Amino acid sequence: MSSPDPQVRGARNPSTRSAVRGPVVAVTGAASGVGDLLTRRLAASDEIKRVVAIDERRGDVAEAQWHILDVRDPAIAEKLRGADVVVHLAVDLDLETDPAARTAYNVRGTQTVLTAAAAAGVHRVVLCTSAMVYGALPDNDIPLSEDAELRATAEATGVGDMLEIERLGRRAPRAHPGLHVTVVRPAVLVGGTDTALTRYFESPRLLVVAGSRPTWQFCHVEDLVSALEYAALEKVDGEFAVGCEGWLEQEEVEELSGIRRMELPSAVALGTAARLHRIGLTPSPAGDLAYTMHPWVVSVGRLHDAGWRPKWTNEEVLAALLEEVEGRHTVAGRRLGRKDATAAGAAGATVALLGTAALVRQMRKRRGL
Numbered sequence: 001m002s003s004p005d006p007q008v009r010g011a012r013n014p015s016t017r018s019a020v021r022g023p024v025v026a027v028t029g030a031a032s033g034v035g036d037l038l039t040r041r042l043a044a045s046d047e048i049k050r051v052v053a054i055d056e057r058r059g060d061v062a063e064a065q066w067h068i069l070d071v072r073d074p075a076i077a078e079k080l081r082g083a084d085v086v087v088h089l090a091v092d093l094d095l096e097t098d099p100a101a102r103t104a105y106n107v108r109g110t111q112t113v114l115t116a117a118a119a120a121g122v123h124r125v126v127l128c129t130s131a132m133v134y135g136a137l138p139d140n141d142i143p144l145s146e147d148a149e150l151r152a153t154a155e156a157t158g159v160g161d162m163l164e165i166e167r168l169g170r171r172a173p174r175a176h177p178g179l180h181v182t183v184v185r186p187a188v189l190v191g192g193t194d195t196a197l198t199r200y201f202e203s204p205r206l207l208v209v210a211g212s213r214p215t216w217q218f219c220h221v222e223d224l225v226s227a228l229e230y231a232a233l234e235k236v237d238g239e240f241a242v243g244c245e246g247w248l249e250q251e252e253v254e255e256l257s258g259i260r261r262m263e264l265p266s267a268v269a270l271g272t273a274a275r276l277h278r279i280g281l282t283p284s285p286a287g288d289l290a291y292t293m294h295p296w297v298v299s300v301g302r303l304h305d306a307g308w309r310p311k312w313t314n315e316e317v318l319a320a321l322l323e324e325v326e327g328r329h330t331v332a333g334r335r336l337g338r339k340d341a342t343a344a345g346a347a348g349a350t351v352a353l354l355g356t357a358a359l360v361r362q363m364r365k366r367r368g369l
Helices: 014-019 033-043 099-119 159-175 196-202 221-232 250-257 266-278 286-292 301-305 314-325 338-347 349-353 356-367
Strands: 024-028 050-055 065-068 085-088 124-128 180-186 188-190 206-209 218-220 239-242 261-264
Touching (some): 024 033, 085 221, 180 221, 188 314, 196 206, 206 250, 206 286, 250 314
Parallel strands (some): 024 050, 124 180
């Protein structure tokens, strides 16, 4: 397994920053997750003059200049003055967040950051969405060109938000001449993440829809952070994907993971997923299943042309994911407690998809019924 990049371990002495001729980079969502890792990496880089960190709480990177505020607050424009580049990572993709509230936050936050960046004289904003925006469809090329049409719909978790964020990014340069927007689209992100796709590997069986053609391409968070640094340093621009080289077929995933498959007809799988989500028993809509059924592997040619290479392979990222989710038990996208997880394991493949009895018991207990 690849080791963490040494650049994120420590930062230079702040007194040396005045001599650096590189850009001033602002990071939103800097206190946690990808934002925290990127802030650390930029603070350690000899190519960055100064890091401005923005979040609703202060993070641990002492070398950054911190501003505590909500990205939806128009006052953010004043905090961005003097920045050359903004990397916008304050996006909520939590499976448990109310979808309407999540969308409102993500769209308003992106709108505010783009407008504030233009007002502050920032010349580039970097947005991070997902390769899911290409859509998972049976006739997709393998791999998809980075210029491929975005054919996703809003039926999967967070994808509608990402499509809207990209739409705002395309409009911004027309509304604000002189502002450039870069869009980074990672494959299945792994490394401290919790998504419908990482939860797929927490199930006692890997659901395979009959007649589908699943392919898997991963992106370790360390590789995403290094790609975001490339974007912040303007070594690559436009819209580009980031992920491991190549992909894994479903059979390879099963062999590497040691988790057996459960194959079901499409109507049964999609219908059950839709019903469970409709009555509030699972956080994942039926649209999430498409990304485990059809290919959405992407080329990373633009990063390659810029000299970037991933440090992780698909096999290594899958191993890291399996280690990370060990001990977690998910049925139909919902995490189970120990008692229900034991029942799911005993019941085997049927519960792995349907899980209705365990989930209903859990919901009734929560409601005091």
